[in-house]
Amino acid sequence: ASTAAGAATAWNPTTNANGSVVSLAVSGTTVYIGGNFKTIGGQTRNYAAAVCLVASCDGLGTAAGAATAWNPNPNNSNTVNAVAVSGSTVYIGGSFSSIGGVARNDIAVLCVTANCDGLGTAAGAAAAWSPNASGGMVSTVTVSGTTVILGGNFTTVGGQTRNNIAAVCLVANCDGASTAAGAVTAWNPNPSSSISAVTVSGTTVYIGGYFTTIGGQTRNRLAAVCLVANCDAASTAAGVATAWNPNLNSGVASLTVSDTTVYIGGNFTTVGGLTRNYVAAVCLVANCDAASTAAGAATAWNPNANSAINALTVSGSTIIVGGGFSTIGGQTRNGIAAVCLVANCDAAGTAAGAATAWNPNPSNGGVYAMAVSGSTVYIGGGFTTVGGQTRDYVAAVCLVANCDGASTAAGAPTAWNPNPMGTISAVTVSGGILYIGGSFTVLGISNQTYYASFPLPLAVTSTSPSSEQAGATSQDVIITGTGFTSDAVATFSGTGITVNSTTYNNATTVTANITVSSSAPIGVGNVTVTQTSGAGTGSNVFSVTGAVPTAPTIPTVSTTTGPANTVGSTLTMSAATGSTGDPTPTYTQQWYDCTIAPSGTTPASGCTPISGAIGTTYVLASTDVGEYVQVIVTASNTPGTGTGSASSTSVTPTTFIEGVAPDAPLPITLSSDTPRYGVTLNIAS
Numbered sequence: 001a002s003t004a005a006g007a008a009t010a011w012n013p014t015t016n017a018n019g020s021v022v023s024l025a026v027s028g029t030t031v032y033i034g035g036n037f038k039t040i041g042g043q044t045r046n047y048a049a050a051v052c053l054v055a056s057c058d059g060l061g062t063a064a065g066a067a068t069a070w071n072p073n074p075n076n077s078n079t080v081n082a083v084a085v086s087g088s089t090v091y092i093g094g095s096f097s098s099i100g101g102v103a104r105n106d107i108a109v110l111c112v113t114a115n116c117d118g119l120g121t122a123a124g125a126a127a128a129w130s131p132n133a134s135g136g137m138v139s140t141v142t143v144s145g146t147t148v149i150l151g152g153n154f155t156t157v158g159g160q161t162r163n164n165i166a167a168v169c170l171v172a173n174c175d176g177a178s179t180a181a182g183a184v185t186a187w188n189p190n191p192s193s194s195i196s197a198v199t200v201s202g203t204t205v206y207i208g209g210y211f212t213t214i215g216g217q218t219r220n221r222l223a224a225v226c227l228v229a230n231c232d233a234a235s236t237a238a239g240v241a242t243a244w245n246p247n248l249n250s251g252v253a254s255l256t257v258s259d260t261t262v263y264i265g266g267n268f269t270t271v272g273g274l275t276r277n278y279v280a281a282v283c284l285v286a287n288c289d290a291a292s293t294a295a296g297a298a299t300a301w302n303p304n305a306n307s308a309i310n311a312l313t314v315s316g317s318t319i320i321v322g323g324g325f326s327t328i329g330g331q332t333r334n335g336i337a338a339v340c341l342v343a344n345c346d347a348a349g350t351a352a353g354a355a356t357a358w359n360p361n362p363s364n365g366g367v368y369a370m371a372v373s374g375s376t377v378y379i380g381g382g383f384t385t386v387g388g389q390t391r392d393y394v395a396a397v398c399l400v401a402n403c404d405g406a407s408t409a410a411g412a413p414t415a416w417n418p419n420p421m422g423t424i425s426a427v428t429v430s431g432g433i434l435y436i437g438g439s440f441t442v443l444g445i446s447n448q449t450y451y452a453s454f455p456l457p458l459a460v461t462s463t464s465p466s467s468e469q470a471g472a473t474s475q476d477v478i479i480t481g482t483g484f485t486s487d488a489v490a491t492f493s494g495t496g497i498t499v500n501s502t503t504y505n506n507a508t509t510v511t512a513n514i515t516v517s518s519s520a521p522i523g524v525g526n527v528t529v530t531q532t533s534g535a536g537t538g539s540n541v542f543s544v545t546g547a548v549p550t551a552p553t554i555p556t557v558s559t560t561t562g563p564a565n566t567v568g569s570t571l572t573m574s575a576a577t578g579s580t581g582d583p584t585p586t587y588t589q590q591w592y593d594c595t596i597a598p599s600g601t602t603p604a605s606g607c608t609p610i611s612g613a614i615g616t617t618y619v620l621a622s623t624d625v626g627e628y629v630q631v632i633v634t635a636s637n638t639p640g641t642g643t644g645s646a647s648s649t650s651v652t653p654t655t656f657i658e659g660v661a662p663d664a665p666l667p668i669t670l671s672s673d674t675p676r677y678g679v680t681l682n683i684a685s
Helices: none
Strands: 021-027 030-035 048-052 082-086 089-093 107-111 138-144 147-152 165-169 195-201 204-209 222-226 252-258 261-266 279-283 309-315 318-323 336-340 367-373 376-381 394-398 424-430 433-438 451-455 459-464 467-469 475-482 489-492 497-506 509-516 523-531 534-545 557-561 570-573 586-594 607-609 617-619 628-636 647-651
Touching: 089 138, 138 195, 147 195, 147 204, 195 252, 204 252, 204 261, 252 309, 261 309, 261 318, 309 367, 318 367, 318 376, 459 523, 467 509, 475 523, 475 534, 489 497, 489 509, 570 628
Parallel strands: 367 424, 376 424, 459 534, 467 534
Antiparallel strands: 021 030, 030 048, 082 089, 089 107, 138 147, 147 165, 195 204, 204 222, 252 261, 261 279, 309 318, 318 336, 367 376, 376 394, 424 433, 433 451, 459 475, 475 509, 489 523, 497 509, 523 534, 557 570, 570 617, 586 607, 586 628, 628 647
16 A cells, blocks of 8 residues: 555544544454544444454455444443453443443443354344443453453442442353352452552452552552452452552552562652652562562662653563653653663663663653554654654654664654644554554544554564575575565665565564575675565664584694603694685684593593693693593684684594503612621611
């Protein structure tokens, strides 16, 4: 379709839409959306819809970008806040009272395909599963096994009191207590106020929001609650808060668990009495930071943002945070920053909790959403410039230099520039496509209202392996990047590299089968992927190395001074020759003492290197008596600009070293001719 990087694809489901999109979930070739719209793709779809990413995603010939026949039709003029996809069912959370033609309050399961529940339910219709939340709205939906955890500000579920959070069986007996599908389990943490973030880790649920009590305990805004009894090995009952108690002074907007630490962002300024402005790390277990920090206490990690954090994600030893701040980690950073979780996370000596040099610097508005794909972060919000370049509300920023194969600096925006006219509040990457949602009405040059999709920018970032030897035949090289399509064709710069075939794997990898001629120039070069949409080049991502050295001719060893095989005599090896390679190999040697007669091209188990014996001659020493002496010659080179390619060895004949036996002593004589009692006898010299 020749869509340029940064331009909206032809996929345009929101023509004539009249409300915003606030939630997105991608499943296969379909995107499920929720919001406060009433039409989509020219069809009436109230607040929820399924839209084809590719033509005939539903097997019914529906065009890409058009709404499928799936039409839940929730009835209230309020936003659908949460959409989650699991298999052939979609979970919808919001403030509606009917959906799919039947009464469903605030939460429903909808069939993607007919009979998803084995009960003959039509596609798009609500399944029999009906938790029936009321008294507010559902804001978060988290699926964990055969249980779904609902969070929000509701007061009842299924006719039972469940304030702001509840666990509902997806299938009968999910809790081993004969609870019906769609009914709430006995699990009832009963928080005192709304829930905004939920993460399940094992059998523990980590919950963030604006509550001050939960699970029968005082827990301010953040808590760990057992999903099953004894989740903490402390006999805590299911639904009860564990002893873990960070104690925040204001709300949590986002949280993520990484190993034994939970990272939190929000509006708080203290954690456990310690000043932690808007972002913090809290130990899930004692000593999570190897600094004796107690479980539930904030670690020493303290980026100290000056305003709220809306989103965060952990990437290796770095955390990327987005929000409305202007300083964090001791540095001026507007709206987004990368902060070291451990010292020297960036190999530049940056302290833990300090902001790295990475600085996209969006202006005129904060960052509300972000998604990381490879070495690129896609950000959405209310900003209008990034890194001094005009980027309205959405941008792609390099996490590392040359993320796009176009020499873009780390922290700088790539050329990708959709240019929506309105705020971006949701960003999701799936299968090489970026999906965005917000309140924009024009995107690039097309009228795409509230949400759209883009191919990720075409770029080559790396190869594996990153080098091949001259003379290699039919070798597979995996090329990694973004924006690849099925018509991708790879080429390698320079002469002597033939691409036999290019195989499209997915949007981020293609495989090139190559042959490197024996005369190919040694050195580093570029790799380009060309397809209908354009071309992307990775600079200096692939090297041709020289030929591996062949085995040198086996040298001979002869005695050049002194008697053979005796201490003090000199052994001399013949000149090392016979190895070929490119560049020309160099030779080294090492002499060994061996307790057994050696053989082969590597030292035997009974051989030890003789310290300092690395020349072409060796003088036999007393320590060699009774030993065999061996010399091993190594030919090596360093092809091209890569690392040393290989070495090959050969072994000399072995020599047994003998000692010098003493002569027989002369007969002895005594100094007295007449031995008698009292006379001393002496042995003559």
